[in-house]
Amino acid sequence: MGSAGVPVVVGLDNGGTSNNATVLTVDGRFLVDGLVETPSEVQAGPEAAIEALARALDGVLALTGVPRELVRAVGLDTPGPASATGVISSRGSTNFSQPAWRGYDVRGALERRLGLPVIYHNDGNAAALYAHHVHFGTDAMNRSSVAAIVGTGLGGGVVEGGRVVTGAAGMAGEFGHVHIPLDGLLAPGQPVPICACGFSGDAESVASLTAIERNLLPYWLGRYPGHPLAAEEPRRAAKLVRGYGERGDPLARQVFTQQAMALGRLFTIAANFTDPDAYFVGGGVVEAAPEFRDWFLATVREHTVLRAEQAAVATFALVPDRDMAGARGVAIAALEALRATPEPSPLVAG
Incomplete structure (x- = not known):
C-alpha cells in the first residue's frame, strides 16, 4: 500500500479509549482509507499512553508497508485543555484524570520516545484543519x-x-x-x-x-x-x-x-x-x-x-470523515511544518 521510497508523515489521534493513526505522503496522499485503531491506555497513566502511541505508529506503518526510516515527522492531537506545545493543563482533563497527567508534556515525551519531530494540536483544532484543507483543496x-x-x-x-x-x-x-x-x-x-x-x-x-x-x-x-x-x-x-x-x-x-x-x-x-x-x-x-x-x-x-x-x-x-478528521488534521499540520519557510524579518526595527 505504501509508495516506494516516498517520505511520509504520520498522524496520531489520541482519545480516551483508542488511538487512531494515518499516514500522509509528502506529496499529499493519504495511504489509509479508514480507522486504524489501537487501545490508547490513557487511564493507565502517561508512560503507558506514550508506549501505546508508539505502538500505534508502528502498527500503521506495518499496515501501509512504509519503512520507519521514511517517516519525517509525526502529528499528535489529544483532547484539551492543553497548551499550544502539548502540555496538558495543570488541572488535568476528563481523559487525563490521574495526577501524573497534570502539567505533563505529552508532545515532548512522544518526541523523545520516537526520536522524530512531533507537531501538536488539540483535537478540535486538528478536525478544523482537516475540514479546511478538504473543503478548499x-x-x-x-x-x-x-x-x-x-x-x-x-x-x-x-x-x-x-x-x-x-x-x-x-x-x-x-x-x-x-x-x-x-x-x-x-x-x-x-x-x-x-x-x-x-x-x-x-x-x-x-x-x-x-x-x-x-x-x-x-x-x-x-x-x-x-x-x-x-x-x-x-x-x-x-x-x-x-x-x-x-x-x-x-x-x-x-x-x-x-x-x-x-x-x-x-x-x-x-x-x-x-x-x-x-x-x-x-x-x-x-x-x-x-x-x-x-x-x-x-x-x-x-x-x-x-x-x-x-x-x-x-x-x-x-x-467530513469525523472519526478520521483528528489524525488526518495533525498529519496535515506535520506536513505543513516540514514545508514551512523561515519567518519573515521584521519590517520595523525594535
Missing part, C-alpha cells in the same frame, strides 16, 4: 475558516491562511467558553444554562452533550410529560436524544434547535472577529441521518447573522 492556504465541534464539550478551531491560529497560550479557538446572547434562545422559564467550567451562558452550556444532560433535557422533559426519555438515566437519555431527533420527535427537535441557535450566535461573533470564508460544524451531528444533519446545518446558518457582503461569499459545511 489547492486553495486552502489562501482561505480562512472557523469550526465548532460538538461533543461531550464544545471544541473548535480558527484557521487562517491554511494554518491553525493557536494564540499566545494555545487557547485560541476555545469556542465552547465564548459567552453568547441568550435572549430569544431560551424558552419561557428556562433556567440560564451553566457550563461544566463554571461559566453561565457560554456556548458549551447549550451546544454539547453535557449541556443536553444537565441543562436542556431536564427543562424540556418538564414540558413533555410522559416522554419515554423521562424513564432513562440522565446520561443515557442525553445520548438517546439524537436518535429521537432523527425521527422528528418534537422534544428532541426543540433541544437541537436550541443547540443550532447557539452555534449560529457563536458564528455571528466569529464573523465579526475573523470574517472567515467558511463555517464548519462537526461532532456527532455529522454521523446523523442525512435529513437531520442537513436540517441542523440549515438551522445553524439561519441563526448566523452575516452582513450581505459576508453572506454572498460564506460557506457552511459539515466536517
Whole structure:
C-alpha cells in the first residue's frame, strides 16, 4: 500500500479509549482509507499512553508497508485543555484524570520516545484543519475558516491562511467558553444554562452533550410529560436524544434547535472577529441521518447573522470523515511544518 521510497508523515489521534493513526505522503496522499485503531491506555497513566502511541505508529506503518526510516515527522492531537506545545493543563482533563497527567508534556515525551519531530494540536483544532484543507483543496492556504465541534464539550478551531491560529497560550479557538446572547434562545422559564467550567451562558452550556444532560433535557422533559426519555438515566437519555431527533420527535427537535441557535450566535461573533470564508460544524451531528444533519446545518446558518457582503461569499459545511478528521488534521499540520519557510524579518526595527 505504501509508495516506494516516498517520505511520509504520520498522524496520531489520541482519545480516551483508542488511538487512531494515518499516514500522509509528502506529496499529499493519504495511504489509509479508514480507522486504524489501537487501545490508547490513557487511564493507565502517561508512560503507558506514550508506549501505546508508539505502538500505534508502528502498527500503521506495518499496515501501509512504509519503512520507519521514511517517516519525517509525526502529528499528535489529544483532547484539551492543553497548551499550544502539548502540555496538558495543570488541572488535568476528563481523559487525563490521574495526577501524573497534570502539567505533563505529552508532545515532548512522544518526541523523545520516537526520536522524530512531533507537531501538536488539540483535537478540535486538528478536525478544523482537516475540514479546511478538504473543503478548499489547492486553495486552502489562501482561505480562512472557523469550526465548532460538538461533543461531550464544545471544541473548535480558527484557521487562517491554511494554518491553525493557536494564540499566545494555545487557547485560541476555545469556542465552547465564548459567552453568547441568550435572549430569544431560551424558552419561557428556562433556567440560564451553566457550563461544566463554571461559566453561565457560554456556548458549551447549550451546544454539547453535557449541556443536553444537565441543562436542556431536564427543562424540556418538564414540558413533555410522559416522554419515554423521562424513564432513562440522565446520561443515557442525553445520548438517546439524537436518535429521537432523527425521527422528528418534537422534544428532541426543540433541544437541537436550541443547540443550532447557539452555534449560529457563536458564528455571528466569529464573523465579526475573523470574517472567515467558511463555517464548519462537526461532532456527532455529522454521523446523523442525512435529513437531520442537513436540517441542523440549515438551522445553524439561519441563526448566523452575516452582513450581505459576508453572506454572498460564506460557506457552511459539515466536517467530513469525523472519526478520521483528528489524525488526518495533525498529519496535515506535520506536513505543513516540514514545508514551512523561515519567518519573515521584521519590517520595523525594535
